[in-house]
Amino acid sequence: MSLWDLISWAILLILGLFLVSFLLYSTYLHYIHLKYDHIPGPPRDSFLLGHAPSLMRAMKADSLLHELILQWSQLYGPVVRVYAFHRVMILVNSADAVKEILLSPTFTKDSVYKNAFHLFGVRFLGNGLVTDRDHEHWHKQRRMMDPAFSRTYLMGLMGTFNEKAEDLMEQLAEKADGKAEFSMHEMMSKVTLDVIAKVAFGMELNSLRDDQTPFPRAISMVMRGVSETRNPLIKFNPGKRGFIRAVQESVRLLRQTGKECIEKRQKAIEDGEEIPTDILSQILKGASLEKTCDMEILLDNFITFFIAGQETTANQLSFAVMELARNPEILERVQAEVDEVIGSKRDIEFEDLSKLSYLSQVLKETLRLYPSAPGTSRSLEKEMVIEGIPVPANACLVFNFYAYGRTEQFFNDPLKFDPERFGPDSKRPHFTYLPFSLGPRSCIGQVFSQMEAKVVMSKLLQRFEFELVERQSFDIVDNATLRPKDGVICRLRPRGHK
Template sequence: MAVLGAVWGLLAALGLLALGLYCCYVRYIHSKYDHIPGAPRESFIFGHLPILWRMLRKQEFMHDLFLQWAEKYGPVVRLNAFHRVSLMIVSPEGVKEFLMSPQYSKDPLVYSRIFSIFGERFIGNGLVTVCNHEHWHKQRRIMDPAFSRNYLIGLMETFNEKAEELMMKLEEKADGKKEFSMLTMMSRVTMDIIAKVAFGLELNALSDDQTPLPRAVTVTLEGMTKTRIPFIQYMPWKQKLIKEVKESVRLLRRVGKECLDQRREDIQNGKEVTLDILTQILKGDALEETRDDENILDNFVTFFVAGHETTANQLSFTVMALGQHPEILERLQAEVDDVLGAKRDIDYEDLGKLTYLSQVLKESLRLYPPVPGTVRWLEKEHVVNGIRIPANTTLVLSTYIMGRMERYFKDPLTFNPDRFSKDAPKPYYCYFPFSLGPRSCIGQVFAQMEAKVVMAKLLQRFEFQLVPGQSFKLVDAGTVRPLDGVMCKLKPRSCAGSCQA
């Protein structure tokens, strides 16, 4: 017993010594950043994390807290977590410096969190997450032709086809009484679109989103949000969810592998194949000395998950905003009637004429960006807005925060699409829903074409009303989405575009 007691005593002493040394290290890190403004730390070791954990538990939107801190302490705000200090940059000068230049890479520590989920490889080193600039540039060069103007024009047929299927589903609900989630419907149609145009898959999620693949995407996205809960993988009551998430990730990658093998076989056999994202990836991969199927699957999952979720959220937020502003909705429907009349198939040329719809979609992205911001890694000491930033620092740049600051947008909480009219002043380096610079989103033109087609058809056919009693709160679930799902009632428009035909 005496020996056992001595061992425990030694272990306790070593533990205290380790804790003491760690506290000294934390104090040393603090001293490097204490000249930078920030909210009071709630804990010496945990920093601001206890505040954020409480908000996460209550489903409160932490970006609004960051907005308050930016207004109070900006343009550079300190965020503490353990021995790491991140800095929130909320100045156009900082955004221009850190996003427009390729010398600032994405933060490997931050993006490694979605490399895998609960030990299963998820997005890996795909186009969004890869931090090495040379590796990213090679992937981007391979992908670019699949997002060229000519290719995107060729997608109009699929955009129309899938949007028309959505309209048929909505007609079944359009009795002015049925209540349904617009977010759910938009998620289904955008999933069907990305599956078809990127990988040649017919999912039919609009008919049934509980089939294996759509269900796997839903569960995987839920898993992404749960990874932020500390020590969740050790909680016995969460093991069923964790198992489902891991199985869903494996299914996504397995389906991707099947698509990949089939398409590769078709190309080798000289069959005519669609020039979609998958074909483009394989063409680029064929030029490489070594085959990297895992990286190809990374991009399959990246486009599949990110390519539908963000656009679905944008469309839902746009419906939410229009339901709250009937005068904007009326003006928008007048434009759609004028441009489209009663025609069912929207042409590429029509999209350019829907200028007010473009403004509405941009304003929706200002107030409700599905991706609130991005993160960069600063290797060398730098000075921004007169504030010295130490080397080896994580930088957080938020379009959500800057889009809601009075200093950049007059009356920022008002939904006003005229901010983006042709004659309005341009919001340089304070509005970046698709990021900026070389790492800006490759799919932004694709996404906005898709959003325009779906919204134009919806506005052409239906009157919609928001169900009373919704909170209209936002939730950060990996992407920013409406907490209540944008509950709506629909009824057919009396003229449905024919009055202008």
């Protein structure tokens, strides 16, 4: 047999294998469609790709995937099926289903969370508190972290909250001439980074005063990387190689910083020094109780808290500034409350926070329209009926908090920024306002986050008047968390009586 005959047979064999694989895959897709096509949903873009083209278009920089999910929920009802190749996602827009599923520990996080274990081949969140899908193992981690978020410990953080917020006010005062234009999101990102580094890990990053510190850029790159990985083809795009390398370097920087921080604390413990009851101490305590000092697992939780504690609060604060500047009557009212409760004093006390009720409403309304973490998902292991529709097993249940906050049947005139929705006499549906998720896997740091947000916003409202620079958009960009696309560009000037 000649060489050409061998090549011809090899080509035929490859083509035959491809044809068989294609037929098997097509048969499997047909089977999947038969199982789930009774559920309402948009027409597929194609038999093979499902809705993947629509999803990919919605994930472009000038669009927002969550708007597409909102549109589909409005068009097709509380249970919507979506195909991405062979994968089936069920969009759940039902308060009853939220209550039943998210409050139950029997519904594990969907396998999509495994995607955050690595980021472009570099270990990222691993098996930290957010990504751990094993309920028993997660529960051990959560229980060990609880003391770092107790009321007693959080009350002790007021000094640091005040200190770092004052650093921010000093930086803003230098810009508050009524002419300088700057990104409020950038400033909020720096102050929240300084806060989480200090109170969680005993680190003084001083990013507000040090423009050369690499951490703000590293976190921004990492979050962009997480967002970009939703496109499975990105790693094959030659034009993205530089970006991928930058993301990999950013992850390595954060994990190396965590390693140095952990080793320093471990030495302090060995030397018998007094250590704080912070998140880092709880991470190490948990490792000690489980008799494991696997550095990679320790770093998983370091990265989880370092990023989550910075990114989400910065986004909320930025969106709050944006909405207050667009709603002067609301701004006037919340400033009046701050004047009454805080007056001209420099340090805000823990007891003051509960008196800032209207500011709480403003912050809650901000999270309704702009939830920093826009959703979660659960794995459906057994068939169940949702809103009268049988949903077969093995689907991914998607709960989109962004869509809930903008759904008419949950919130009247949902696009209007109205803090009165959260007033003491307001009535609203349960299980549809979920900025920190719900149930056992809800955010452990939500009280911490809102305390910090209140301190920073109180001082900002106490000291400054602010206005938005013209010609900027109020669009939202999804970098794994929702942030203002143009950064909330502002001008500031001091308040006359302060």
